[in-house]
Amino acid sequence: MRTSRKFWRWRRNPLKRGTDRAEAWAVLISGLLLVVGAPLAGVATGMSVAASGPRLPADWYSVSAVLTQKAPAPAPADEVSRSDQVRATVEWRTADGSRRRGLAWVMPNTPAGRHTIVWLDGTDRIRDSPHRGLQMRALAFGTLAATGTAALATAGFVLVHVRLARRRESQWDREWREVGPKWRPHRT
Incomplete structure (x- = not known):
């Protein structure tokens, strides 16, 4: 019968040391931070940035508008325009x-006839969307927060793993100094 290697860190074993248990917990915690913590940090940061954005003037509102003719091709880079719109x-x-x-x-x-959302002020003049820059900023900060959380989780695990490996080596050296002389053949 073959033994499973899936959860080897959590199986009972008389040879398992405290460093092995600590490493098992470090794997679990860093895994949870990567899978759950990083996305939550990104979403929470993005929502916080979006919520802290400027408030719309009270008389602004959005309506559905229809293009009356086909929109032009993208403008050359030297003209004054947005990077992705005309x-x-x-x-x-x-x-x-x-x-x-x-x-x-x-x-x-x-194409002509396509619906789009436009923002109007109290005098029914078209205004730029108040959410355009805010959405990009929220996405950027959310991505940075998720990436930073993932980097911290990974760096924390590597730090714990290196320290536990050093502790394990020092324990092995200490035990070998005690047991090693007993195993050497006696010379007469």
Whole structure:
């Protein structure tokens, strides 16, 4: 019958030392930090950054607008534009039912008739989305927090493993100094 190697760190064994138990706990804790702690740290940080963003003015609101014509191709790098969007003409209905037109940021080459969300102020003028920069910042800080937590968990495990290996070696040296002379053949 073959023995399983899956949970060898947790099996009972009369030869298992305290350093082996400590290393088993270090593996478990660092694994939990990597699998559960890092994602939680990233999500919590991202949500915190998003929640701490600037508040919208009270008269701003979002509406669904329709592109009236196909959006242009991406602008050359030397022109003033956003890196991933172009301006295109959109049409929307105001609260009183009248139609309005204006320029909004959309993805390049978006076909006419496609719906997009635009932000309007109290005078029904198009404003830049207040969430655009905030979402990217929240994603960046969340990623950094998750990566940092994973790095700390890994570095902590490596530090514990190295210290336990040194302790194990010193214990083996000490025990060998006691037992070694008994095993040597006596010379007469």
